Amino acid sequence: MIRIGIDVGGTQIKVGAVTDGGRLLASAAVPTGAGRPYTAMIDDMAGCVAQLLARLDARPEALSMIGVGLPGYVDNERGLAVNCTNLNWIDVPVRAALGRYYGCPVLLENDANAAAIAEGRVGAAAGCASCVMITLGTGVGSAILLDGRVWRGSHGVAGELGHMTVVPGGLHCNCGRSGCADRYCSATALAAQGRQACLMYGDSAMLAMAGGDPAAVTAKMVTEAARAGDRAALAAFGDYTRHLATLVDNVISLLDPEVVLLGGGVSRAGAFLLDAVKALIPPCDMGQRRPLPRIALAALGNEAGMIGAALLE
Amino acid sequence: MIRIGIDVGGTQIKVGAVTDGGRLLASAAVPTGAGRPYTAMIDDMAGCVAQLLARLDARPEALSMIGVGLPGYVDNERGLAVNCTNLNWIDVPVRAALGRYYGCPVLLENDANAAAIAEGRVGAAAGCASCVMITLGTGVGSAILLDGRVWRGSHGVAGELGHMTVVPGGLHCNCGRSGCADRYCSATALAAQGRQACLMYGDSAMLAMAGGDPAAVTAKMVTEAARAGDRAALAAFGDYTRHLATLVDNVISLLDPEVVLLGGGVSRAGAFLLDAVKALIPPCDMGQRRPLPRIALAALGNEAGMIGAALLE
Numbered sequence: 001m002i003r004i005g006i007d008v009g010g011t012q013i014k015v016g017a018v019t020d021g022g023r024l025l026a027s028a029a030v031p032t033g034a035g036r037p038y039t040a041m042i043d044d045m046a047g048c049v050a051q052l053l054a055r056l057d058a059r060p061e062a063l064s065m066i067g068v069g070l071p072g073y074v075d076n077e078r079g080l081a082v083n084c085t086n087l088n089w090i091d092v093p094v095r096a097a098l099g100r101y102y103g104c105p106v107l108l109e110n111d112a113n114a115a116a117i118a119e120g121r122v123g124a125a126a127g128c129a130s131c132v133m134i135t136l137g138t139g140v141g142s143a144i145l146l147d148g149r150v151w152r153g154s155h156g157v158a159g160e161l162g163h164m165t166v167v168p169g170g171l172h173c174n175c176g177r178s179g180c181a182d183r184y185c186s187a188t189a190l191a192a193q194g195r196q197a198c199l200m201y202g203d204s205a206m207l208a209m210a211g212g213d214p215a216a217v218t219a220k221m222v223t224e225a226a227r228a229g230d231r232a233a234l235a236a237f238g239d240y241t242r243h244l245a246t247l248v249d250n251v252i253s254l255l256d257p258e259v260v261l262l263g264g265g266v267s268r269a270g271a272f273l274l275d276a277v278k279a280l281i282p283p284c285d286m287g288q289r290r291p292l293p294r295i296a297l298a299a300l301g302n303e304a305g306m307i308g309a310a311l312l313e
Numbered sequence: 314m315i316r317i318g319i320d321v322g323g324t325q326i327k328v329g330a331v332t333d334g335g336r337l338l339a340s341a342a343v344p345t346g347a348g349r350p351y352t353a354m355i356d357d358m359a360g361c362v363a364q365l366l367a368r369l370d371a372r373p374e375a376l377s378m379i380g381v382g383l384p385g386y387v388d389n390e391r392g393l394a395v396n397c398t399n400l401n402w403i404d405v406p407v408r409a410a411l412g413r414y415y416g417c418p419v420l421l422e423n424d425a426n427a428a429a430i431a432e433g434r435v436g437a438a439a440g441c442a443s444c445v446m447i448t449l450g451t452g453v454g455s456a457i458l459l460d461g462r463v464w465r466g467s468h469g470v471a472g473e474l475g476h477m478t479v480v481p482g483g484l485h486c487n488c489g490r491s492g493c494a495d496r497y498c499s500a501t502a503l504a505a506q507g508r509q510a511c512l513m514y515g516d517s518a519m520l521a522m523a524g525g526d527p528a529a530v531t532a533k534m535v536t537e538a539a540r541a542g543d544r545a546a547l548a549a550f551g552d553y554t555r556h557l558a559t560l561v562d563n564v565i566s567l568l569d570p571e572v573v574l575l576g577g578g579v580s581r582a583g584a585f586l587l588d589a590v591k592a593l594i595p596p597c598d599m600g601q602r603r604p605l606p607r608i609a610l611a612a613l614g615n616e617a618g619m620i621g622a623a624l625l626e
Contacts, residue, residue: 144568151568154442154571154606155604155606156569158568159569160567163566165559165562165563167481175603176597176598250477253477254471254474254477254564254567255466255568257467284473284476287398288396290470290473290476
C-alpha cells in the first residue's frame, strides 16, 4: 500500500508517495497559487497524486490514505481547514473535496505538527517518546510530541513558542505584545539583527555580500559572515543565539522532552548554530545537576511535511 | 473502603483518610522530625493511620491503599524515595517499610504532583483535562497534568518552573544560573522585594508591621501592605506580579493548558494576587485573539497533598 502526504505551503504544494515505514518513494510539486479558488488547488493536488501513481505504476486502489499538512488551524474531526491565513482559506472542506477523487481516508494536520511527526517517526527524533521541534523561519514555529502524539493544548494553540517572552519589555511584536521570541529568534529577527550590526560596525563582510545595501542582508548572510569571523555578524549571531538559548532552556525547564529539534531556515547553519546554542545553556545544579535533553538539528528538511502528513493516523 | 493519603512535609507529616471520591473523612498529623531515622518516621505514619482507623471505627482490612506524597524524587515502580533532600532520605524503601504495618498497596508520588492531582480531581481544576499548578512558596514549585496524568518529562524533571528564566541576565540563582523564577516569583522573592522597597521608600507600612526591622518583612506583610495602598509595598508587589505574569504567560504559550492554578503561601493573597497577574498578561492577537486558559487559585490548601496522595492509582 502507498501513503500520500501533501504539504501545502505558501509557495508550493508538495505531494509525496510514502511507504508505511516513512520512506519517500516519489514526489511532485505544483505552485500553490494562493488566492485561487480552493477547488483549483485541490484539482492540482489530485493531479499530482495521479502523476505519482503513474510513475509508481500503481492503481488508485493501492492508496491506503492521503494526509494533508496545512499552514493553519485544521479540524481533522470534521475534515476542514478552519483558518489558513496565507491561503485565504476559511472552513475549506478539504476531506470532502479530495474525497471526490480518491476513496481512501483523508486526514488533516497542521503543517508544523506534520513535520514534527515525521522527525519523531523517521527523522532526528526517531524512537523518542517526547520531542519539541522549533522551526526558525519567517517566524518561530513549533510542535510538541508527548508520548508520540501531538500535544495541541486545550484550545488547540499549544506550542506558540513564537510568542513566549524572551526579553521582558523588549521589542514590540505583531501580536500586540512585546519581547516575543518571534522578534528575537526567527530568521527574520536574525536578518534584522545583522542589518543593525552593519550600521553599527560599518565595515562588515555582510555589507559586501548584500551588494552594499544593509537592507538586503539576509539571515543566511549573517550566519555565513559570522562563521567567517566577521565582527559585526558575530555580534548579531551572538545576540540571536543567546535569545534562542533562553527559549530552548525555558522549554526544557517546563517539559523535559527527550529531544529538542531545531529546524527551519536558520537551522541550515548546522553545527555552527547548534554548538553555539548548546554552549549558551548553563547547567542547572540543585544538589545534583539537572539532566539535559538532547538538542539536535532536524533531519528531514523540506521533506518532513510530506512524510509527516503521509504518516498521520 | 478507605484510602489513606500521607503528605510528608519538612515540618509536619499529615495523614488523611479519604473516600474514593476524594472527600477527607479525618486527618491527623505528627512533627516530621527530619533527621530522625526513617524507620521512626514510618512508625509515626503507621501510628497516625491506626489512630484514624480507630476514629472511623474501621479495621485495617477497610484500607484500599496508602498513598505517600514526598518532597523530592520518588520511584514508584520500585517503591523508593530516591532523594528527598529536606528529609535527608536517599533510596528509602517507603513501600516495604509501610508494608510491614498494612497489607494494602502503597503508592508513592512527589508532593507537588500529589497536590496537583487533588486539585485536578476534586479541587480548582476538577473536570479539567490539563492543568499546570504553580506553587508560590519558599521556591517556585509546579506540577503538570496532561490528559489527567502527571507529565514527568523524559528524565523525571519536567515542571522545573522555578528555573525557567524570567529575567535574562537577572539575579544569580542557587542553581548556578541567573534570572530564574525562583528569584523573582517565590514567596522568598516577594519578601526580598518588600525589604528592598522598605529601604528605598523609608516610610513604608511594612516597616511598622515588621517591628521596624526591614529584614523581618515577610511576603505576607508585602501583600497586606500593598492591599492597604502602601506605596513601597505596591512597588514590590507590582514587580513581583509582573514577573509572575511573564512566567504564567510562557507556560500558557507553550502548553495551552485548560487551567493554570496558583497555590502556595503567596496565593493566600487571593483575588488581590490573581487579578493583578491576570491584568498583566496582555492579549496575544494574530489575526484572531488567542484564547486564554482559566487562571485560578488552588482550592484545597494544605489538604491537597493528603487528598492527592490518597487518590493515586
